[in-house]
Amino acid sequence: MRAVVILANPNPGSFSHAITARVERGLMAAGYEVVVHDLCAEGFRAELSPDEHLAYETDRPVLDPLVQAHIDDVLSAQALVFVYPTWWSSMPAVLKGWLERVMVPGVGFVLDDRRRVRPGLGHVRRLVGVSTYGSPWPYVKAINDNGRRTICRALRMSTGWRTRTSWLALYGMDTLSDAERLTFLDRVEAKARAL
Amino acid sequence: MVFCHPRRDSLCGAAYDRVLAGLASAGHEVRSCDLYADGFEPVLSLADREAHLVDHRVDPTRRPEIDRYVTDLTWCEALVLVYPTWWAGQPAMLKGWFDRVLVQGVAWELPPGANRLSPLLRNVRRIVAVTTHGSPKRTNALEGETGKRIVTRSIRLLCNVRCRTTWLACYGVDRLSAEGRTAFLDRVERKLSRL
Numbered sequence: 182m183r184a185v186v187i188l189a190n191p192n193p194g195s196f197s198h199a200i201t202a203r204v205e206r207g208l209m210a211a212g213y214e215v216v217v218h219d220l221c222a223e224g225f226r227a228e229l230s231p232d233e234h235l236a237y238e239t240d241r242p243v244l245d246p247l248v249q250a251h252i253d254d255v256l257s258a259q260a261l262v263f264v265y266p267t268w269w270s271s272m273p274a275v276l277k278g279w280l281e282r283v284m285v286p287g288v289g290f291v292l293d294d295r296r297r298v299r300p301g302l303g304h305v306r307r308l309v310g311v312s313t314y315g316s317p318w319p320y321v322k323a324i325n326d327n328g329r330r331t332i333c334r335a336l337r338m339s340t341g342w343r344t345r346t347s348w349l350a351l352y353g354m355d356t357l358s359d360a361e362r363l364t365f366l367d368r369v370e371a372k373a374r375a376l
Numbered sequence: 377m378v379f380c381h382p383r384r385d386s387l388c389g390a391a392y393d394r395v396l397a398g399l400a401s402a403g404h405e406v407r408s409c410d411l412y413a414d415g416f417e418p419v420l421s422l423a424d425r426e427a428h429l430v431d432h433r434v435d436p437t438r439r440p441e442i443d444r445y446v447t448d449l450t451w452c453e454a455l456v457l458v459y460p461t462w463w464a465g466q467p468a469m470l471k472g473w474f475d476r477v478l479v480q481g482v483a484w485e486l487p488p489g490a491n492r493l494s495p496l497l498r499n500v501r502r503i504v505a506v507t508t509h510g511s512p513k514r515t516n517a518l519e520g521e522t523g524k525r526i527v528t529r530s531i532r533l534l535c536n537v538r539c540r541t542t543w544l545a546c547y548g549v550d551r552l553s554a555e556g557r558t559a560f561l562d563r564v565e566r567k568l569s570r571l
Binding site for chain 1: 382383412418419420421422424425462463464465466467468469471472474475478489492511515518519520522523525526529530531533550
């Protein structure tokens with residue numbers, strides 16, 4: 182089984198990177214073959230360019246070889262894991278751009294004969310999100326946790342009926358102690374191990 | 377007002393023209409930007425991340441590339457966003473604009489020891505979102521309407537306490553008739569001329 186981990190944090194020394202290392206360790210222990218993509222380190226471009234927008238509805242929507250490499254990984258994966266810090270109640274722009282540029286027609290979804298949108302990620306069994314929040318839990322809930330919804334609802338609609346989603350969140354992280362953060366890392370690894 | 381679409385000849389581009397016409401007929405002074413035409417860089421870099429920790433008012437010359445947007449944000453009384461909805465939310469370009477421009481000392485401040493932001497954009501009394509959705513409204517509702525909630529909750533909370541939000545959306549653009557298109561554009565201009 183293969184798992185793709187998408188990491189979106191510009192700081193190489195970030196807590197998200199520590200989470201990713203633990204996710205990778207857990208998944209490997211669970212028998213997954215793991216591919217990690219650090220979007221910022223790879224220099225992944227966030228915005229859908231005008232040319233890509235024109236190409237979007239044609240037979241060849243992918244213009245960038247880096248995007249094609251990501252697509253190849255996604256198409257062979259049974260699990261997709263997203264690790265990112267929540268900014269303005271949603272994912273960083275580079276991850277939002279990843280969805281727009283990688284989940285193109287023929288990958289994230291397909292259009293049938295009547296041009297209806299049909300799921301394209303039937304092979305993905307698990308969708309997992311791990312995110313850190315500056316805000317405490319009640320505040321995140323009041324604002325709606327839009328990043329979680331984007332993955333667990335919008336992207337979930339592109340997967341199969343049996344796909345399960347999991348969400349691991351660290352709330353109010355600026356005011357937590359180091360021990361609490363370490364506990365969270367252990368929880369992440371345990372979860373990945375049980376995937 | 378902020379315009380975000382890779383192509384000017386799109387429905388969003390037409391809506392942008394009608395927004396400008398509506399605002400002009402109401403006699404408002406308008407400063408606008410087109411993120412794609414500006415070549416705005418949506419990815420928050422490591423340098424940005426470090427600069428985020430410093431109050432913008434302490435060192436306003438630190439980030440010349442966002443200067444213009446910051447000046448306009450602190451000048452305006454109404455913020456108008458025109459964008460297409462992709463994967464239920466704002467395009468990465470616009471999300472990146474939020475990530476990079478809504479900085480400490482401009483949009484918010486964090487009192488010592490707190491993990492809730494206090495708003496600083498008290499000059500903004502109105503937010504208008506003009507957006508197009510490829511899918512019908514019920515699909516967007518299932519996807520969690522994340523774009524709407526980022527605007528009406530997350531961004532709204534940085535503005536004046538009495539700030540009102542207006543949502544002007546066109547759903548099911550993929551199957552829209554010419555009449556539907558005209559009706560949407562007329563509605564945009566009518567609403568904006570009464571702002």
